[in-house]
Amino acid sequence: MTFPWLKGHGTENDFVLLPDHDGTVHGNLDADFVADLCDRHRGIGADGVMRVIASAALGTLPVEWGTDAEWFMDYRNADGSVSEMCGNGIRVFALHLAQEGLVDADHPIPIGTRDGVKSVTITGGIISVDMGTPEILETSKVGVDNHAWEAQHIDTGNPHAVVFVDRLSDAGTLIDEPEYDQDTYPNGVNIEFVERVGAQHVAMRVHERGSGETRSCGTGACAAGVAAALADESDKPVTYQVDVPGGTVHVTWTDDNHMILAGPAVIVARGNMEWLA
DSSP: OEEEEEEEETTTTEEEEEOOTTTTTTTTTOOOHHHHHHOTTTSSSSSEEEEEEOOOOOOSSSSGSSSOOOOEEEEETSSSSOOOOHHHHHHHHHHHHHHSSSSSSOOOEEEEOOTTOOOEEEEETTTEEEEOOOOEEEEEEETTEEEEEEEEESOOOOOOOEOOOSGGGGGGOOSSSOOOOOOOOOTEEEEEEEEEEEEEEEEEEETTTEEEEOOHHHHHHHHHHHHHHHTTTSSSSSSEEEEEEEEEEEEEEEESSEEEEEEEEEEEEEEEEOOOO
């Protein structure tokens, strides 16, 4: 089949965007097709795929997804599995909508996700998204190479286990998925290894479920910022700088318990593909 596509990234967390406004191009978005598309040797290569689809084309949406957004971010991990939310991806998604004139970029842009409707604001080269409220849960254990740490379980639209380490290199290669408590995370988990850099400033590496180590993770940066603020007993509102291998984002935990993720996003390529696989 032949279809349009775009490639973009937010702090080098990269995505293939598939415009499919009425849902007639990609059907149910086959998981094997997504995995092939994301493969860096056999496809375009990406950490995930976002189908750009009108919310109305999906029919009656679950109440928890929200119903007051014209556009829906149908996000899939690199292995083809469905994910609830992507903080870097939604910034790229919003930039695409703005560049195509599909939304009014002078006002906050509502975008539907499986974690509810998110509001995105574009100010120059910085794109901010209200990620909603964090769910702070129990602690668990994470292990790498026979070393175990206590991890803070924080849900920021996706489940996260946040570990504080002396050095980011303590996480090892992250080629293999770290060990984690599967009873706590029956659907898998994103695991953040966080090193303190300075006051309200941390650095992070992440192993994302379904994708492996990525250059950045927006929901993970939010989880890292919230976990650091909890450990520091910081008063809200508070903003943490989060350095990731692909750049820097800022996470603000507001006094009304919302997380605002701010950082850059770019579209780097576009075209029409004749898929032969």
